[in-house]
Amino acid sequence: PHTMQRYEIVNGVMIVTPAPIMRHQWILGKLYRLLYAFVAEHQLGTVVMAPFDIVVQREPLRTRxxxxxxISTERMPVEKLIDLERLEFAPDIVVEIISPSERTSDIAKKLNDYLAIGVREVWLVNMQTKSVEVLVSVETVWQLHGLFGEGDTIKSQxxxxxxxxxxxxxx
Known part of the structure; x- marks a missing residue:
């Protein structure tokens, strides 16, 4: 459905999510700028901010x-990505900024979906603890690459x- 609200589709049901708070958007903007600058400088692919659908499953429809x-250029060249309405394959890296209201069970479901479609690395950014948990996919499970706090430096795998x-x- 075309709407101004942010949503995901889970088992064919549209789940509307509340608008992010300012701190969430502030962190998102910083991460986007830093990641985009690196990716563009090295011509590695493209970086996309929400809202943009990733199709996890077609029947019943599930999107995230x-x-x-x-998305690396190995997965798809940037010039082919620009006209996509949604992503029908796994991005290489996904970043989720965890809102205080987000339930652990909802995060686990997202992680299961990302693993199932072949996402290689996930960053879970926790606004409350000011930490970042980085997970990498190893065959059929997520493996903790690291839990990084304020004095740490994250190195992407x-x-x-x-x-x-x-x-x-x-x-």
């Missing part, structure tokens, strides 16, 4: 809208050479 995603200090994300 991660806060941020990275998928985007070799990309580093970001956790303090930079939250300041």
């Amino acid at each position: 809208q991660p806060d941020l995603l990275f 998928v985007l070799k050479g990309f580093e970001i200090s956790v303090a930079e994300i939250f300041k």
